[in-house]
Amino acid sequence: MTIDHDRNFKNVILEYMRPSLEFFAAEEAAKLPPDARILPIRQEQLQKRLGGSFKILDTPLKVEFPDGSSEAIFFVIEEDSRPRGDWLINLATYCLELARLYKTRRVVPVVIHPFRKKPVTAKLALSGQCGSYLEFHCVCCTLGSMEAAAFAGSNNPVAQLCMPLMKYDLSNKVDVIGHSLARYCKLEKDSTKRSKYLQFITDYAPFDDQDWDDLREKNIDLDPWKEDTVSLTEVLMNKGRDKGLVEGRVEGRVEGRVEGLAQGAVRTIQNLHRDGVLTLQQAQASLRALVKNGEATKTLVDSALKTLEFKNSKKK
Numbered sequence: 001m002t003i004d005h006d007r008n009f010k011n012v013i014l015e016y017m018r019p020s021l022e023f024f025a026a027e028e029a030a031k032l033p034p035d036a037r038i039l040p041i042r043q044e045q046l047q048k049r050l051g052g053s054f055k056i057l058d059t060p061l062k063v064e065f066p067d068g069s070s071e072a073i074f075f076v077i078e079e080d081s082r083p084r085g086d087w088l089i090n091l092a093t094y095c096l097e098l099a100r101l102y103k104t105r106r107v108v109p110v111v112i113h114p115f116r117k118k119p120v121t122a123k124l125a126l127s128g129q130c131g132s133y134l135e136f137h138c139v140c141c142t143l144g145s146m147e148a149a150a151f152a153g154s155n156n157p158v159a160q161l162c163m164p165l166m167k168y169d170l171s172n173k174v175d176v177i178g179h180s181l182a183r184y185c186k187l188e189k190d191s192t193k194r195s196k197y198l199q200f201i202t203d204y205a206p207f208d209d210q211d212w213d214d215l216r217e218k219n220i221d222l223d224p225w226k227e228d229t230v231s232l233t234e235v236l237m238n239k240g241r242d243k244g245l246v247e248g249r250v251e252g253r254v255e256g257r258v259e260g261l262a263q264g265a266v267r268t269i270q271n272l273h274r275d276g277v278l279t280l281q282q283a284q285a286s287l288r289a290l291v292k293n294g295e296a297t298k299t300l301v302d303s304a305l306k307t308l309e310f311k312n313s314k315k316k
Helices: 005-015 017-024 087-102 157-165 170-187 191-203 209-221 226-237 259-274 280-292 298-315
Strands: 037-040 059-064 073-079 107-113 123-127 132-137 139-142
Touching (some): 017 059, 017 073, 017 139, 017 157, 087 107, 087 123, 157 170, 157 191, 170 209, 259 280, 259 298
Antiparallel strands (some): 037 059
């Protein structure tokens, strides 16, 4: 399935508005007071005539100052996943149109280059023989030129989400992606968001099948939110060689999933209990949840429950 990069980044920015400004436009965001209100605004610019074409911005944001100390600032954030020679002219046009629409001169243009490896020229000048008559430059975030190691300890969830697109030695890619997953899970306490954005990280991981295998072997240690380890396991299991395998190899509601995937989830829970991460009651509840969610057959889980009970009885 083709990844919709524009939509991915729009989701991240709207879900994490302040962290996004702090990561993609750090210098400007550093000047914003803690109580600044950040609001998304309409993406569609005004039409020149009704029924005509119109420009759609990626993710424009308005920052308001509740204490009235300053006029609102507008951030025009554009994602440039398909390199175009005229992107800078387009961005300048968007900013001028927005400035006219909102009758403001407080506009910060920001462009995100997810796949470029080197910084690009972020300045535009219209000039003649005697001088420059219109000058424009923007905040330019070129992810491929940013050192992943510099953000390893960052408390910004957007920085962790973007780490797979940063610069690092490919021989260390499994460790880098593993750290990104673990750090993001530690920062994000909302299980719904964790479930959603783990996919963002794995979508951009430069992995082959063997890399996914290596990461799956290490995944028990990735998620400090241990109650969600199975959901992380499922994300990883849906990558690499397990993805798209034929249907009909497990029964009931898990028809269409590979039997080994269900067995892997069961083994993960058993190992977490063995290592003392999960209590017996937590492990039993996690196993039963696999059946409830259609991730494993009742036969497989019943067998695992009996094994847990037997091993615990021997300990006594």
